[in-house]
Amino acid sequence: MRLSWLRGGVLSGLVVMGACGGDDRPDGYGPALRASFVDECTTDSASAQTCGCFYDRLAAAVPFDRFEALDEALTGEANQELPADLAGLAAGCAARHETIDGS
Amino acid sequence: MAADRPRRGPPRRLRLARLAVVLVAAGFLVTKIAGLLGGDDPASGVAGLPALVEDRAPPAERTVDVHAGYGTWVDVFDYLPSRSGEAKVTPQAVEDMARVGVHTLYLQAARFDQGGAGLLADPDLIAQILVRAHMSGMQVVGWYVPRFTDIDRDLAYLAAIADFEVLGHRFDGIAIDIEVTSDVPDHAQRSDELVELSERLRETVGDDAVGAIVLPPVQLEVINPAKWPKFPWGELADLYDVWLPMGYWTERRPESGYNDGWTYTEDNVDRLRHDLDDPDAVIHFIGGIGDQITAAQAERFVEAVTDEDVIGASVYDWATLDATVSAQIAAGLKG
Numbered sequence: 119m120r121l122s123w124l125r126g127g128v129l130s131g132l133v134v135m136g137a138c139g140g141d142d143r144p145d146g147y148g149p150a151l152r153a154s155f156v157d158e159c160t161t162d163s164a165s166a167q168t169c170g171c172f173y174d175r176l177a178a179a180v181p182f183d184r185f186e187a188l189d190e191a192l193t194g195e196a197n198q199e200l201p202a203d204l205a206g207l208a209a210g211c212a213a214r215h216e217t218i219d220g221s
Numbered sequence: 222m223a224a225d226r227p228r229r230g231p232p233r234r235l236r237l238a239r240l241a242v243v244l245v246a247a248g249f250l251v252t253k254i255a256g257l258l259g260g261d262d263p264a265s266g267v268a269g270l271p272a273l274v275e276d277r278a279p280p281a282e283r284t285v286d287v288h289a290g291y292g293t294w295v296d297v298f299d300y301l302p303s304r305s306g307e308a309k310v311t312p313q314a315v316e317d318m319a320r321v322g323v324h325t326l327y328l329q330a331a332r333f334d335q336g337g338a339g340l341l342a343d344p345d346l347i348a349q350i351l352v353r354a355h356m357s358g359m360q361v362v363g364w365y366v367p368r369f370t371d372i373d374r375d376l377a378y379l380a381a382i383a384d385f386e387v388l389g390h391r392f393d394g395i396a397i398d399i400e401v402t403s404d405v406p407d408h409a410q411r412s413d414e415l416v417e418l419s420e421r422l423r424e425t426v427g428d429d430a431v432g433a434i435v436l437p438p439v440q441l442e443v444i445n446p447a448k449w450p451k452f453p454w455g456e457l458a459d460l461y462d463v464w465l466p467m468g469y470w471t472e473r474r475p476e477s478g479y480n481d482g483w484t485y486t487e488d489n490v491d492r493l494r495h496d497l498d499d500p501d502a503v504i505h506f507i508g509g510i511g512d513q514i515t516a517a518q519a520e521r522f523v524e525a526v527t528d529e530d531v532i533g534a535s536v537y538d539w540a541t542l543d544a545t546v547s548a549q550i551a552a553g554l555k556g
Contacts, residue, residue: 127266155268163388164271172271189266192273200273202356206312206349208271213348213387 127189128158147177147185164212171211179207271388278389279355283429285463285532287360287394288505290324291551292535297329297342299540300350309540312349319357321544322551326354327396327535330363330385331378340381348387355390362394364434368404369414376421383426396432396465397422402449412453419460432505433461437468438492439479454496464502466493469509469537470518482508482522490529505533511542519546523553 128151129143144151152173159169176185188201299310318326328350331341341347347363354361363382367375383395397419405411422431441452470485479485486506494502506529508514508522514536526534534554536542 128268129266158266158268159271161272163275168271169268176267185267189268192267192269193265200270200277200356202316202353203313204267204270205274205356206315206353208274209348209352209387209390210312210345212271213344216387 127193128155129186129189146182147173152177163216164208165215167215168208168211171215172208175207175211176204180204274352274356275389277355278391279360279393281391283392283394283426285430285432285503287325287362287430288432288463288465288503289533291322291554292325292327292362292505292533293318293323293542293547294327294507294535294538295329295350295540296538297332297335299538300328300346301343312346312353314539315350315353315359316357317544318354318539319359321548322555323359323547325360325362325393325533325535326350326539327362327364328392329365329398330382330392331365333366333368333374333378340378341385344385344387347385348390351392352388352390360393362396362432363392364396364398364432366398366401367415367418368401369411369418370404372414372418372421375418376425379422380425383429394430394432395426396434398434400434400436400467408450411449412451412456416453416456416460419457423460430462431460432463432465433457434465434467434507435493437466437485437489438496439468439485439489442492444473444477444479452496455498458497458499458502462503463505463532464493464497465505465507466490467507467509467537469507470522471510471513482514482518482520483525486522486525487529490525490531504529504531505535506531507535507537509537511536511538511540511546514542514546516546516549519550520553523550523556526554527556 152170155173156166156169159172160166164172180188188204192198192200295310300308302308315326328347329342330347335342351361363385365375365378365382367379369375379395379397382392385392399415402408402411405414419433436449436452441449466489468486468489470480470482473479473485479488486508490504490506493504494500506526514522519536522534522536534550536547536550539547
């Protein structure tokens, strides 16, 4: 059973957490968002190092309003088109930090 | 009278505050429970991209189909930053390639004399290009130029290309660029090294389709027979699945009659199939050089590769070929 539509992006997660702690939705890249992002992103094939690198590259290259829009757009729909530039950033970080063949 | 009524509960403001707390807590619980029930669901939002990219990895098998249709070429001198920090071809160019109709990107993934500890030229950049190409509906062939002075080392580079994987994405094809003659001057010894490397590469990759990027037969047999005498076509014929002759007609002198996209292509394809003793040999023909090709030349090139029934065609290289001519060739091949 797939319930990822209920989960929301990393920003939605921060809003829920923020409601309990009294904070608001972040209006820019920062340490709290980075920590939540890395936590949400880390999987068997993407380590915390890879996810931290991915976040840092996003923060350097992607305006925050686009990040917000994509965070919402990439939540829920199973067959959505993935932004090639962001996919490339994630892959570059994985190549840098994961144990991969060929390097 | 109202002031005398007994209270049935807490004041209205307190009840609302409690309700808000309950709603927030419920929302938090729903989120957490959904996360737990989701089990191995990929993370959502931008943070879920690495998992989503992995989910979209193409099938692992490597067939000659990757060489079908229109291709383009990028070498290490194009995508690795120069001393000034600039690169002629950035990962962003991949989307431009897709827009003009490129099906396959041929990417030089390693080079013999590269520095650094790894075998691949730049895994970070290669991964970006590879995954962006896949996300744009393209395929990528990784290639390498062996020098034949150290077969173990040549094979290690090719194996590294074959084994490279990032977030589940691999090269869709592997190719070996057979063109260096200077490092092993003795042509017989060079041929022996080439055949041995080819046999060992075949053992290494198993049933994966492998492409041989070769000097064009017209160059070896007509233009400059001393370049690589007795090239071992027969011994290589069964070791490769697809042949990619570097048929750069722009490098031929007009008086030779080969400075033409139709003539040079047609003669090279015929000779190649004869040399391989295989009239059905699978060929992806490489024309060039990009910055010297006019629209009229491109039209004749498309006519030739269509007439010769090759599986695909391309022009060397992306950095030098005008985007309009590139789109013209792509459209002509779809024809």
